[in-house]
Amino acid sequence: MAQKRFNALPGFGLTIGFTLFYLSAIVLLPFAGLIARALGISWADFWRLATTPRALAAYRLTFGASLAAALANALFGSLLAWVLVRYRFPGRRFIDAMVDFPFALPTAVAGLTLASLFGPKGWLGQCLVPLGIKGAFTPLGVVIALTFVGMPFVVRTLQPVLLSLELEVEEAAATLGAGRLRTFVAVIAPALFPAVLTGFALAFARAIGEYGSIVFISGNRPFRTEIAPLLIVTRLEEYDYRGAIALAVVLLVFSFVLLGAINVLEQWSSRYQTH
Amino acid sequence: MCSSSGAAVTKLIDAMSDTDFTRRRDSASQSQRGTEESPLARWALIVVALAFCLVFLLLPLLNVFVQAFAKGWAFYVAALTHPDSWAAIRLTVLVAVIAVPLNVLFGLAAAWAIAKFEFRGKPLLVTLIDLPFSVSPVVAGLMFVLLFGLQGFFGGWLDAHDIKIIFAVPGLVLATVFVTFPFVARELIPVMQATGEEQEQAALTLGANGWQTFWHVTLPSVKWGLLYGIILCNARAMGEFGAVSVVSGHITGQTETMPLRVEKLYNEYNAPAAFAVASLLALLALFTLGLKTFLEWRQAQEHARARAKPREVAQSVTTS
Numbered sequence: 001m002a003q004k005r006f007n008a009l010p011g012f013g014l015t016i017g018f019t020l021f022y023l024s025a026i027v028l029l030p031f032a033g034l035i036a037r038a039l040g041i042s043w044a045d046f047w048r049l050a051t052t053p054r055a056l057a058a059y060r061l062t063f064g065a066s067l068a069a070a071l072a073n074a075l076f077g078s079l080l081a082w083v084l085v086r087y088r089f090p091g092r093r094f095i096d097a098m099v100d101f102p103f104a105l106p107t108a109v110a111g112l113t114l115a116s117l118f119g120p121k122g123w124l125g126q127c128l129v130p131l132g133i134k135g136a137f138t139p140l141g142v143v144i145a146l147t148f149v150g151m152p153f154v155v156r157t158l159q160p161v162l163l164s165l166e167l168e169v170e171e172a173a174a175t176l177g178a179g180r181l182r183t184f185v186a187v188i189a190p191a192l193f194p195a196v197l198t199g200f201a202l203a204f205a206r207a208i209g210e211y212g213s214i215v216f217i218s219g220n221r222p223f224r225t226e227i228a229p230l231l232i233v234t235r236l237e238e239y240d241y242r243g244a245i246a247l248a249v250v251l252l253v254f255s256f257v258l259l260g261a262i263n264v265l266e267q268w269s270s271r272y273q274t275h
Numbered sequence: 276m277c278s279s280s281g282a283a284v285t286k287l288i289d290a291m292s293d294t295d296f297t298r299r300r301d302s303a304s305q306s307q308r309g310t311e312e313s314p315l316a317r318w319a320l321i322v323v324a325l326a327f328c329l330v331f332l333l334l335p336l337l338n339v340f341v342q343a344f345a346k347g348w349a350f351y352v353a354a355l356t357h358p359d360s361w362a363a364i365r366l367t368v369l370v371a372v373i374a375v376p377l378n379v380l381f382g383l384a385a386a387w388a389i390a391k392f393e394f395r396g397k398p399l400l401v402t403l404i405d406l407p408f409s410v411s412p413v414v415a416g417l418m419f420v421l422l423f424g425l426q427g428f429f430g431g432w433l434d435a436h437d438i439k440i441i442f443a444v445p446g447l448v449l450a451t452v453f454v455t456f457p458f459v460a461r462e463l464i465p466v467m468q469a470t471g472e473e474q475e476q477a478a479l480t481l482g483a484n485g486w487q488t489f490w491h492v493t494l495p496s497v498k499w500g501l502l503y504g505i506i507l508c509n510a511r512a513m514g515e516f517g518a519v520s521v522v523s524g525h526i527t528g529q530t531e532t533m534p535l536r537v538e539k540l541y542n543e544y545n546a547p548a549a550f551a552v553a554s555l556l557a558l559l560a561l562f563t564l565g566l567k568t569f570l571e572w573r574q575a576q577e578h579a580r581a582r583a584k585p586r587e588v589a590q591s592v593t594t595s
Contacts, residue, residue, distance in 0.1 A: 009475055010485035019400070022381045024450055027406055030418035033428055036515045037421050083324040087317055095325070097568045098332050104560035104567075105336075106514025108534035109553040112334045112541060116342055116550075123334060148331050155278040170310040180312055209411025212516030212534065216541060229413040233521060236417065239428060248414045255409045 038249045049246035062228040066207035069146030074200040077154025087164040102148050107212025114218040137219030145213040152202030157199035194269030200229050205258045343554035346547045354551035363536035364530045371512040374451040382459025407456045416521025439454050439475035442524030450518040455508045462504030466497045503570050512565040
């Protein structure tokens with residue numbers, strides 16, 4: 001069968017040739033360039049460049065804010081997915097379509113509008129001022145922007161799993177005397193957990209590399225509200241290529257570890273989907 | 276962007292066209308209280324979810340247009356027709372017009388090779404195609420600076436031949452092609468795999484050549500998936516910020532795309548003008564979202580029709 005398929009259709013040589021050429025020119029060559037330059041830095045230098053106090057502060061903010069935003073998305077995204085799948089209410093289809101809005105909106109526009117919205121004179125920032133909370137130009141602003149850009153991940157990973165849940169299982173739990181809350185905790189939640197975790201990891205991975213939306217809302221002060229990707233840009237502007245490369249390698253390694261974890265998670269969560 | 280959004284969406288459409296679930300729930304709503312939350316709990320959950328959407332979806336969107344028109348229609352038009360903003364709009368379109376067709380060509384070639392043929396290393400190839408999604412846009416920009424910048428691998432040679440890539444339009448195109456690289460391919464591969472190759476083989480048997488088969492058989496059968504990939508690719512190409520920011524050099528009127536123009540105006544404390552340019556990008560996002568929703572709806576319809584067909588045939592056979 002495989003052999004037959006091989007011979008019947010034309011164009012394999014042409015398409016695979018172009019694919020490999022284009023992939024090499026656009027993706028693999030730039031990667032190789034970065035790796036080659038990184039290997040040119042001695043280990044001691046690399047360690048020093050990647051762990052300057054300013055870099056450590058930037059990692060702390062990047063990872064901390066990404067974690068907080070991904071957690072917020074895991075909580076509210078799960079709730080939103082549940083409401084969209086299980087309940088019928090006016091505007092449900094509109095909200096469902098709008099969930100992808102953060103994917104479609106350029107990050108610069110997201111940053112601009114969130115900075116204005118949560119700024120001291122913005123619609124939402126105004127309400128925060130009496131509480132003594134500053135929404136924009138603080139680490140909280142970074143969390144807000146990252147929550148926005150990561151919002152669709154949990155909702156979109158969880159929705160198909162929720163739709164495929166067998167209602168009979170819940171009926172069985174109810175018949176056996178479990179209250180609604182107990183059914184949710186003991187029966188529904190365990191089935192949803194892998195998908196929520198996958199969505200959480202996807203939102204987290206996206207947040208680590210995010211740049212566009214944050215430069216508008218964070219205020220970009222070194223040691224306080226400077227994220228790691230911004231520090232890379234700063235190093236480049238100072239013509240400190242080695243400093244930029246060291247930071248980029250740290251971010252890349254982290255992304256790949258996360259990517260591997262996400263692949264394992266997706267396999268795990270697909271086991272809970274019946275169709 | 277989401278490394279599994281394509282797959283998730285297809286799964287979602289599959290699940291949605293399966294209306295059994297909804298039907299079951301509707302019939303259950305009167306009798307089986309064991310699988311329902313109390314009305315109070317239900318409404319509380321809906322209110323919290325809607326409040327989250329209001330703060331993180333609707334208000335940010337509304338705010339873009341309110342701020343853009345805060346100084347009136349005349350200011351809005353003046354901000355957009357300012358020579359520097361107008362140059363940014365033209366450059367953004369130019370970059371997308373080059374980058375998107377390149378990735379469409381690649382997507383078609385890669386999908387054809389991956390979906391229709393078996394070869395060693397296929398999973399690795401698929402993983403490599405997705406690679407740009409897991410790279411921070413800033414790191415992507417840095418990679419091109421390291422290759423083509425003045426201190427980069429080809430910097431000396433390019434300088435000697437007076438070719439500018441970094442801080443010029445070719446750099447913007449390259450960075451954009453990189454970040455939008457997987458979009459078309461990853462939408463097309465599952466669609467081409469699903470259609471199989473019987474139709475192509477039939478066309479070949481009937482004497483069509485390879486190109487004819489591709490144009491008249493393959494392309495029509497994947498057109499919606501292709502369109503879906505193109506609009507997502509285009510939205511990202513026009514809206515990309517981080518990667519182009521690193522390679523652009525921010526030369527006003529020359530290497531400033533619309534998102535970079537938004538940042539420049541914002542940093543010059545000209546927020547209303549920044550919002551005016553941003554409103555065009557927000558319109559693009561809304562247009563993309565609308566088209567995407569329409570395509571998903573269409574796909575679900577076709578899916579449902581394809582499912583209904585065998586049943587109709589079976590019925591007509593049994594009744595006749």
